[in-house]
Amino acid sequence: MTDSVRKTVRDNLKKRYRAERYFRWFGVISVGFGLLCLVALFGDIFSKGIGAFRQTAVELEVFFDPDVLGVSASAEEAKIRTANFDGLYKAVLRERFPEVTTRGDRRVLYRLLSTEAAFDLQALSMANPDLIGQTRKIWLLADDDVDMYFKYGRSGEQVGRLSEAQQAWAEQLIAQGAVKTRFNTGLFTNGDSRDPEIAGVKGAVLGSLFTLMVTFLISFPVGVAAAIYLEEFAPKNKLTDFIEVNINNLAAVPSIIFGLLGLAVFINYFGVPRSVPLVGGLVLSLMTLPTVIISSRASITAVPPSIREAALGIGASKVQVVLHHVLPLAMPGMLTGAIIGMARALGETAPLLMIGMVAFIIDPPSGVLDPATVLPVQIYLWADSAERAFTERTSAAIMVLLVFLIVMNGLAVWLRSRLETRW
Amino acid sequence: MAGINTMIDEGRTQDDVAPLTAVEMPRQESIDENYETVGSPLLHNPLVKTRNVNVFYAEKQAIFNVNLDIAKNEVIAMIGPSGCGKSTFLRCLNRMNDTIDTCRVQGDIVLEGQDIYDRSVDAVELRARVGIVFQKPNPFPKSVYENVAYGPRIHGLVNRKSDLDDIVEDSLKRAGLWEEVKDELEGSGTGLSGGQQQRLCIARTIAVSPDIILMDEPCSALDPIATAKIEELIAELRENYTIAIVTHNMQQAARVSSRTAYFHLGKLIEVGETEIVFTRPVHPLTEAYITGRFG
Numbered sequence A: 001m002t003d004s005v006r007k008t009v010r011d012n013l014k015k016r017y018r019a020e021r022y023f024r025w026f027g028v029i030s031v032g033f034g035l036l037c038l039v040a041l042f043g044d045i046f047s048k049g050i051g052a053f054r055q056t057a058v059e060l061e062v063f064f065d066p067d068v069l070g071v072s073a074s075a076e077e078a079k080i081r082t083a084n085f086d087g088l089y090k091a092v093l094r095e096r097f098p099e100v101t102t103r104g105d106r107r108v109l110y111r112l113l114s115t116e117a118a119f120d121l122q123a124l125s126m127a128n129p130d131l132i133g134q135t136r137k138i139w140l141l142a143d144d145d146v147d148m149y150f151k152y153g154r155s156g157e158q159v160g161r162l163s164e165a166q167q168a169w170a171e172q173l174i175a176q177g178a179v180k181t182r183f184n185t186g187l188f189t190n191g192d193s194r195d196p197e198i199a200g201v202k203g204a205v206l207g208s209l210f211t212l213m214v215t216f217l218i219s220f221p222v223g224v225a226a227a228i229y230l231e232e233f234a235p236k237n238k239l240t241d242f243i244e245v246n247i248n249n250l251a252a253v254p255s256i257i258f259g260l261l262g263l264a265v266f267i268n269y270f271g272v273p274r275s276v277p278l279v280g281g282l283v284l285s286l287m288t289l290p291t292v293i294i295s296s297r298a299s300i301t302a303v304p305p306s307i308r309e310a311a312l313g314i315g316a317s318k319v320q321v322v323l324h325h326v327l328p329l330a331m332p333g334m335l336t337g338a339i340i341g342m343a344r345a346l347g348e349t350a351p352l353l354m355i356g357m358v359a360f361i362i363d364p365p366s367g368v369l370d371p372a373t374v375l376p377v378q379i380y381l382w383a384d385s386a387e388r389a390f391t392e393r394t395s396a397a398i399m400v401l402l403v404f405l406i407v408m409n410g411l412a413v414w415l416r417s418r419l420e421t422r423w
Numbered sequence B: 001m002a003g004i005n006t007m008i009d010e011g012r013t014q015d016d017v018a019p020l021t022a023v024e025m026p027r028q029e030s031i032d033e034n035y036e037t038v039g040s041p042l043l044h045n046p047l048v049k050t051r052n053v054n055v056f057y058a059e060k061q062a063i064f065n066v067n068l069d070i071a072k073n074e075v076i077a078m079i080g081p082s083g084c085g086k087s088t089f090l091r092c093l094n095r096m097n098d099t100i101d102t103c104r105v106q107g108d109i110v111l112e113g114q115d116i117y118d119r120s121v122d123a124v125e126l127r128a129r130v131g132i133v134f135q136k137p138n139p140f141p142k143s144v145y146e147n148v149a150y151g152p153r154i155h156g157l158v159n160r161k162s163d164l165d166d167i168v169e170d171s172l173k174r175a176g177l178w179e180e181v182k183d184e185l186e187g188s189g190t191g192l193s194g195g196q197q198q199r200l201c202i203a204r205t206i207a208v209s210p211d212i213i214l215m216d217e218p219c220s221a222l223d224p225i226a227t228a229k230i231e232e233l234i235a236e237l238r239e240n241y242t243i244a245i246v247t248h249n250m251q252q253a254a255r256v257s258s259r260t261a262y263f264h265l266g267k268l269i270e271v272g273e274t275e276i277v278f279t280r281p282v283h284p285l286t287e288a289y290i291t292g293r294f295g
Ligand SMILES: Nc1ncnc2c1ncn2[C@@H]1O[C@H](COP(=O)(O)OP(=O)(O)OP(=O)(O)O)[C@@H](O)[C@H]1O
Pocket: B057, B062, B080, B081, B082, B083, B084, B085, B086, B087, B088, B089, B100, B102
């Protein structure tokens, strides 16, 4: 190398390093921006939703008055079940605030507690009938407006519809230490409700689970079989090219169209009931199928041809090559693809609106043929509700959905590292 | 350094090559469709008989009118410049070409009186009789044991686990790999060294006791020591198997084979006893290739 050449190279080197530095900085900034957006989004959801995991309760002295209830401690179970617990919690409130006398005021007073209080009292009495006739201090579920007031309203934030009088009563209770927040188990054990304080995500979570189960059971085997056929057996001709183009197209079709298709075919033509996870799963598997086929084909092509030749060379038949060698090697990739497709299906709302999974359903489903809703639809429904307490729950439901997604994606990573064979 | 370079270069200077090609050109053109293979391509009582074999990849012809016999228990080497169709021809012998959609084979390839391209012949069964070892070692990403046991298992050669164990051990011994892997049969086949992997592939092939073993440049990915081991192995295997080996290494062809076939641009130019082909080639193209003037 002559000196002049060496100098040119050195000068160029400087330029090359500078370009590299810029490139690296650009990368760092891009990643940073992405992370920032993520943190902002999660931070917002988290700060809004975290409150929903705690729930306000009010402690009251409850006299299980046989006269109000209309039953005695020795009554049979069925009688106790139908006793007037509604009247009981109202009586308890009246006793606690004897100064409230007019009917109108009393009606407002009753709204300090959730109507769920009656069911709580019922459950207690049924578990222990001896309570009837006795007096106990019991924590009862507060109404959502009280909940909001206790959690946010006292610091001046305008959050609820609590009247002046109600606020005064609440303050009185708070001053006595008779108000606290406790972990909101109902959020996970209840179905949907018009009353935010007893609305839970159980129905939506189960609905999502059942729907995804149906989706997986249909789209995975069908998708894998289609991919294997197209990659390994189908002749390469115009027809298979045409099919390939259409599969790629299907993957990009807006999901609502699958919903319309499902409505027309599954519900109207085949008579599958509306609003059930079965039909939701069918529609979502139509939507996921192209993704599964495409990712499965990609992982089949990634299996080195030398493995196929090796097996063919010692006399394995085509099917044996596929089942013994190609599938095991392609399986991790196929599963990852399927799970990613499922994760997308999990967050899908539009097609499910078309097939009636947007209905207001209180009871959590116990099978694929029970009416249900799913998490994203639940989020949509709650986000649409006026009560401030539902805003909080919307964020909580989003957090549950995110956990669901993290679990699924984690599963994909775990499966991949578990099943992967190196060659 | 400079000294050695000049010494090597001395052999073939520009002037040396130029007149030679000038002389070759008309010769090459003269190998038309009706060329005849020189030497002794045909034998009495061959194991494999190929007649008028033409192979096409789509429109492109890769093999022209090849006639070649292979005797039982011989090692035949196939040599020739890159792209001349050695692999293509070799793969015809166990119908591996079936797996390539565009590939068409014409002519007769007869194994022990049976045309292997006949409709009644099953390619799967044929490949159990005519095994193949590839250029790049390609063990299955499974255990050493499973690699060898796979063939016997799919062909249903054994019923008992102990018989299978015996086959695995025997095959690994014949492939000269037993001593190295006997303690880790459950270890991954892909975790072995390149040379060991190739011997594992040979063991896998002989586990189904084929009549013929095809080898397509089995040593080209290996170092000299691993190569020497494989060559030793071929010398041992020739007692029980018929072997057709494609190689780019002329010394190797000379060492392991009893007959040699020289291919050129899809045509079988010359076939003969290895010694004769390497010392007194008849065809000028063969001579040019052997003496390293092209290829
Ligand atoms: N799958 C294929 N499709 C189309 N053409 C092919 C295919 N395989 C080989 N050919 C062509 O056939 C001719 C012979 O190829 P082949 O692989 O048999 O050569 P070869 O003698 O084995 O070469 P090498 O020594 O480099 O391995 C070449 O011209 C090649 O381009």
